[in-house]
Amino acid sequence: MRETVLTSKENYMDSLLLEENENKKMSRQFAEELGLARISISPAEAQLIKTLVRLHGAKKFVEIGTLTGLSAQYLFEALPEGGELWTLEKDPRHGEKSAKVFANLDQSKKKIHLVMGDARAELERISAEGPFDGVFIDGNKAAYFDYLTWAEKNLRVGGLILADNIFLSGAVWGQATQQKFSEKQIRIMQEFNQRLADPALFEAAVVPSYEGLYVAIKK
Numbered sequence: 560m561r562e563t564v565l566t567s568k569e570n571y572m573d574s575l576l577l578e579e580n581e582n583k584k585m586s587r588q589f590a591e592e593l594g595l596a597r598i599s600i601s602p603a604e605a606q607l608i609k610t611l612v613r614l615h616g617a618k619k620f621v622e623i624g625t626l627t628g629l630s631a632q633y634l635f636e637a638l639p640e641g642g643e644l645w646t647l648e649k650d651p652r653h654g655e656k657s658a659k660v661f662a663n664l665d666q667s668k669k670k671i672h673l674v675m676g677d678a679r680a681e682l683e684r685i686s687a688e689g690p691f692d693g694v695f696i697d698g699n700k701a702a703y704f705d706y707l708t709w710a711e712k713n714l715r716v717g718g719l720i721l722a723d724n725i726f727l728s729g730a731v732w733g734q735a736t737q738q739k740f741s742e743k744q745i746r747i748m749q750e751f752n753q754r755l756a757d758p759a760l761f762e763a764a765v766v767p768s769y770e771g772l773y774v775a776i777k778k
């Protein structure tokens with residue numbers, strides 16, 4: 560257990576986990592240097608996505624939004640031998656830092672591919688490697704619906720879809736938030752959440768984590 564001041568449910572959940580290893584700490588440090596520590600995944604949510612991917616048994620997995628490679632490390636750990644992770648990032652500063660942490664991973668039994676560029680275009684390019692077993696959507700909010708459309712085409716039946724920040728800090732149900740979201744971002748996230756709720760297409764559930772995590776299986 561880590562020594563933290565337990566002021567909230569989130570801190571308490573994080574405190575139950577083992578301290579993150581040096582490479583994950585490096586990702587957090589890089590995010591801090593970029594002034595983006597607050598958008599890195601929390602330890603508890605990272606452990607949740609890792610556990611879900613491990614339970615699912617996914618071998619070929621895609622992540623949209625690498626930042627400094629933190630959630631990618633958890634996903635990579637969840638993959639079995641022979642597994643592959645494609646992680647997509649648009650910002651070269653984030654890519655440069657992620658490449659440094661990925662260079663420290665043992666890739667002799669599984670692989671991680673850092674794919675630089677706009678995810679909408681890059682997803683089309685990597686489609687040839689599919690069908691994939693799962694995707695973690697954690698990139699730009701305005702493109703979430705497009706990412707889901709891609710997943711519907713490129714995941715196998717039974718594929719796993721994980722999507723973070725689906726509450727937009729409460730903006731999806733009309734709550735005023737400190738972080739400003741555009742009308743377009745809110746509308747797209749509402750449409751995204753509604754589509755995942757369609758039982759003809761997905762078996763899905765919302766995990767009421769701080770940011771909201773959608774967990775769905777493609778039918």
Ligand SMILES: C[S@@+](CC[C@H](N)C(=O)[O-])C[C@H]1O[C@@H](n2cnc3c(N)ncnc32)[C@H](O)[C@@H]1O
Pocket residue numbers: 598599600623624625626627628629630631647648649650653676677678679697698699702
């Ligand atoms: C919330 S952060 C990802 C956090 C990361 N998954 C983690 O928890 O360690 C979102 C990332 O998506 C990237 N991003 C934003 N727009 C993008 C786009 N169009 N294509 C690819 N990546 C994008 C941002 O640069 C940022 O690094």
